[in-house]
Amino acid sequence: MKNPHICFVAPYLDNYFDSQARDSAGGAERQQYLLAKNLAEDGYEVSAITYKHENSKIDIKEDVKLYKILPEYSSKLDIPFLISNLAFYMWKIDADLFYTRGNTDLCIATSYCCDFLNKKFIYSLADDTNASKSTDKFINKIYENIYSNSLNISNNIISQTNNQKELLKINYNIESTTIPNMYPIPNRKRIRSHEERDYFLWVGDISREQKQPWYFLDLAEKLPKVEFIMVGPGNGDPLYTKTKQRAQEIPNLEFEGFVEPDEIGRYYNKAIGLVNTSKYEGFPNTFLESWSYATPVISLTFDIDEILSTENIGYKAGDLQNLKEIAEDLYINPDKRKRIGWNGRKFLKENYSFEKIYPKYKSILTP
Structure with missing residues (x-):
């Protein structure tokens, strides 16, 4: 029996295949890249619809056919x-199944096209807002009704966490399959000793208000004897520029800006802990990246189904003062950060490793 043709509708996915453009590709693209690449390696026909490019319409990277045709x-x-x-391009591509992630506008567009073309459609939530309802104006209620209809059209919906699954059920009365993100785990021989860790690390899109990067700067100012490093894309955005300017005035903070995904591991490997300051998340790849290098996670407010609070793999601080106290404690206690960090790596291996999660995605995407 011939393997099905799977098409990802993912505007920025082609950027992850291009090392020169990865600054506009984030965690969602990382997960879709892992899926697409490995499905292609397993013998499936895999394609992706991405944003239009001036220079080329069709490209093939790592056995994935990229149709650069989506209008902005x-x-x-x-x-x-x-x-x-x-609809026209999906008809031309003629895949058996179309998959999109996060972007609610694309969920609506792709679902309606699949319904018209009689194709299977899988939608994956990217963060909690994809399962939430707005309390805003009337126009948003109309949009939510259209979005709700598109969710009902879907053959399957993937939630990343149990919280997302519950929100979707409460707000839209729709069931979903919970599959968390996955991450490859580096060889333990590469893991740096916790006695040799140098700084606290922040990784994220610096241009997004949701990430609240200013709290990391506040933390660095409160601990002037401790080193801090900030990594993330967003160059040209006003928030990025404002954050960079303020960061450059803090002597114990190094502002790195964008770092290639293939290079990010060395930052985690030297970190005392990863600091997350986001207002909300979906399922942060940064948590997985941090645990893969046995680095504790310290989150200001976000937690994945309360695992930071219950599994001894990190901390949910709740406020800036508590965040400061936790960071101080880890800074002076290498044995504690070692224990928590290795707990995190063990938890990652048991619950979020590529070997654990990829077969779950594959069973839904290739029935």
Whole structure:
């Protein structure tokens, strides 16, 4: 029996295949890249629809056919235009199943196209907002009704956490399959001793208000004798520029900006702990990256199904003062950060390793 053709509708996925453009690819693209690459290696026909490029319309990278044809759009009012363009290209590509992640506009457009073309559609939530409802104006209620209909069209919906699964059930009365993110685990021989760790690390998109990067700067100012490093894309954005300017005035903080995904491991490997300051998340790849190097996670407010609070693999601080006290404690206690860090790596291996998670995705994407 021939393996099915799977097409990812993912605007920025091609950037992850291009080392020169990865600054505009984030955690969602990382997960889709892992899926697409490994499905192709397993003999499946894999393609992706990404944003239009001036230089080329079709490219093949790592056995994944990239159709760079998706028109860019600026508002929800452009969705009908998006649907009309997408339907034509989806008909031409003729995949057996289409998959998109996070972007609710694309969920709507892709689901309606799949319904019209009689194709299977899988939607994966990217963060809690994809399962939440707005309390805003009337126009948002209309949009939510359309979005709700697109969720019902889906053959399957993937939630990343139990919290997302519950939110989706409460807000839309729709069931989903919980599959967390996955991450490859480096050889333990590469893990640096905790006595030799140098700084606290922050990794994320510095241009996004959701990430609240200013709290990391506040923390660095409160602990002037401790080193801090900030890593993330966003160059050109006002928040990125403001954050960089302020960071450069803090003597114990090094602002790195964008770092290639293939290079990020060395930052985790030298870190005392990873600091997360986000208001909300979906399932942060940074947690997995940190645990893969036996580095504790310290989160200001976000937790994945309360595992930081219950599994002894990190901390949920709750406020900036508590965040400061936790960081101080880990800074002076290498044995404690070693114990918590290795607990995190063990938990990652048992619950979020590629070997554990990829077969779950594969069973849904390749029935």
